[in-house]
Structures are given as structure tokens and as C-alpha cells.
Amino acid sequence: MRTSTPESLSRLSVLACFAHPDDEGFASGGLLAMLAAGGARVTLVCATNGDVGEISDPSLATPENLWQVRQQELRNAMAVTGIDDLRFLNYRDSGMDGADDNRHPNAYCNADAAAVVSRLAGIISETNPHVVLTHDPSGGYGHPDHKAMCAHATAAVARAADPDGAAPLLYYVCFPRDVFRRWWQEMADRGITPPFAVDAVDSLGTPDADVTTIVDVLPWVKVKLESLACHRTQLHDSGPFSQLPEDVVDMLMGTEFYQLVSPPGAADLLATL
Ligand SMILES: [Zn+2]
Structure with missing residues (x-):
């Protein structure tokens, strides 16, 4: 197990664990691009294939083949x-709490936690990461699959720790409430209807005080947006995000937020990038 972190990105190993195809992009796509460009070895785990997501344009996919289309979108x-190291755990995605899709036997929200943790621990053992990234406990906007992956990845990292406590740095990818407020305000100021109600702004996302680490990814915003644009079935040309001016999007997407969770007292590697 790692006991120290390398000085150069080219010797860094990173494991990113997310629930759905496209979860990697919005809040951590800039960091992933920075790491990859620096030569870091990055492995991405995606728990589901996005089977029950939206289809923005019926020419892109059918409900039957959406899972294959979304796998390819993530590869793209x-x-x-x-x-290029992408691992699908091949669960079916769940809906928000109470949705019918959550009764499906292969829904990720019904997955046997011990089985998922074992698979993730095996990938940690194989890739020996210095850094593990995953969802934060809020699930961003509370999605059960995001919360489940947070719990599973956190448990897998704890299992991977040496008897002397050496373990990868575990970071939660945050979407702070203050950032939700800024997105909401930038839309409201321009007469754009935000995708969430103003009274949701104080309950969505990561509590601001949980953020430990702010990463400037402005040089990587174009790559981040180009990568996000590959998730074509999930994008709406007339959606509220696409109505914001480019410079505002660049500004809001050019900063990412993380919480260093463990090991206790570990040096904050991401803060030094
Ligand atoms: Zn998601």
C-alpha cells in the first residue's frame, strides 16, 4: 500500500468511482483532464450503465439500447x-427515492453492499491508487446511487488500509451549496429558469464547510466541456445550462471542490496541483 505520494503527476495513480456515466464530468472533469494530461494513471469505475436515464433526442437511442449508447458515450x-482504463460494474441505475425503477433487482440501490465493496477493493488492490475520488455523502442532489457509491468506495478504501493505517487519499467530489446558489443566481439574473427551485438551494449539495480543497481547473475547462458534450443523450440544446454565456460557464466550471476525508492528518495532495 502507498505510504507516500509521488512528486510528479506522471507517477500518480488515481481511481475515480462514480455511479453513472456523466457523473465524472460536471464536478471533477477538469481535475481528471489535468491528471491525465500530466501522465497520471487514471482508472474510472462506473457502477451503472445509465439504463433509465433520459433520451434527449430519440434518434440517439431507444430505451432498450440506451445502456449500450451510454457506455459508448462514456468511452467517448x-x-x-x-x-482509457474504464470499468463498468454493470448495475442498472436507480431513480430518485420512491421511483419504480428502484424495485428492479439489478438496480444499483439494491446491490449487495458487500459484493460491491469487494469488487472495488479488488480494483484498489490491482491499481494501487494514491488517490481515490468518489461522490460525497450528499449525493450532490441526493441521488440514491451517488450516496451508495460514496458508501461503497469509502468502505473499500477503509478495507484497503494497511495494518499500520497507510491507505490511499480518499477525496469526496463536492458540489457546494454556495456553488448551487451561484448557478441559480447567474440564471435568475438572465431570466433563465433554473433547473431547481430557489428553496432547494439551501438543501442541495455539499455543506460549504465540508470543502477542504479548491482546485483551479480553468486551463482544462474546454476539455471538460468537450468531454461532457459526449454524453449526448443527457444534453438538451435548449436547457438552462446551455443558455448561460460562455464566459459565465467557464467561470463556474473552472473551479472544482473536494473534501479530503482520510487518512487522518494526511497531506492534501490535490491542494498542491
Ligand atoms: Zn449520477
Whole structure:
């Protein structure tokens, strides 16, 4: 197990664990692009194939083949980002709490936690990462699959720790409430209807105080947006995000937020990038 972190990105190993195809992009796509461009070895785990997501344009996919289309969209996105080690756990995605899709036996929200943790621990053992990234406990906007992956990856990292406590740095990818507020305000100021209600702004996302680490990814915003654009079935040309001016999007997407969770007292590697 790692006991120290390398001085150069080219010797860094990173494991990113997310629930759905496209979860990697919005809040951590800039960091992933920076790491890949620096020569870091990055492995991306995606728990589900996005089977029950939206289809923005019926010419792109059918409900029957959406899972295959979204796998390819993620491969395309990661080709843009510079990541070729992509692992699907092949669960079916769940809906928000109470959705019918959550009764499906292969829904990720019904997955046997011990089985998922074992698979993730095996990938940690294989890739020996210095850094593990995953969702934060809020699930961003509370999605059960995001919360599940947070719990599973956190448990896998704990299992991977040496008896002397050496373990990868575990970071949660944050979407701070303050950032939700800024997105909301930038839209409201321009007469754009935000995708969430103003009273949701204080309950969505990561509590601001949990953020430990702010990473400037402005040089990587174009790559981040190009990668996100590969998730074509999930994008709406007339959606509220696409109505914001380019410089505002660049500004809001050019900063990413993380929480260093463990090991206790570890040096904050991402803060030094
Ligand atoms: Zn998601």
C-alpha cells in the first residue's frame, strides 16, 4: 500500500468511482483532464450503465439500447479526457427515492453492499491508487446511487488500509451549496429558469464547510466541456445550462471542490496541483 505520494503527476495513480456515466464530468472533469494530461494513471469505475436515464433526442437511442449508447458515450468522453482504463460494474441505475425503477433487482440501490465493496477493493488492490475520488455523502442532489457509491468506495478504501493505517487519499467530489446558489443566481439574473427551485438551494449539495480543497481547473475547462458534450443523450440544446454565456460557464466550471476525508492528518495532495 502507498505510504507516500509521488512528486510528479506522471507517477500518480488515481481511481475515480462514480455511479453513472456523466457523473465524472460536471464536478471533477477538469481535475481528471489535468491528471491525465500530466501522465497520471487514471482508472474510472462506473457502477451503472445509465439504463433509465433520459433520451434527449430519440434518434440517439431507444430505451432498450440506451445502456449500450451510454457506455459508448462514456468511452467517448474519457477519450477526450485522456482516460482509457474504464470499468463498468454493470448495475442498472436507480431513480430518485420512491421511483419504480428502484424495485428492479439489478438496480444499483439494491446491490449487495458487500459484493460491491469487494469488487472495488479488488480494483484498489490491482491499481494501487494514491488517490481515490468518489461522490460525497450528499449525493450532490441526493441521488440514491451517488450516496451508495460514496458508501461503497469509502468502505473499500477503509478495507484497503494497511495494518499500520497507510491507505490511499480518499477525496469526496463536492458540489457546494454556495456553488448551487451561484448557478441559480447567474440564471435568475438572465431570466433563465433554473433547473431547481430557489428553496432547494439551501438543501442541495455539499455543506460549504465540508470543502477542504479548491482546485483551479480553468486551463482544462474546454476539455471538460468537450468531454461532457459526449454524453449526448443527457444534453438538451435548449436547457438552462446551455443558455448561460460562455464566459459565465467557464467561470463556474473552472473551479472544482473536494473534501479530503482520510487518512487522518494526511497531506492534501490535490491542494498542491
Ligand atoms: Zn449520477
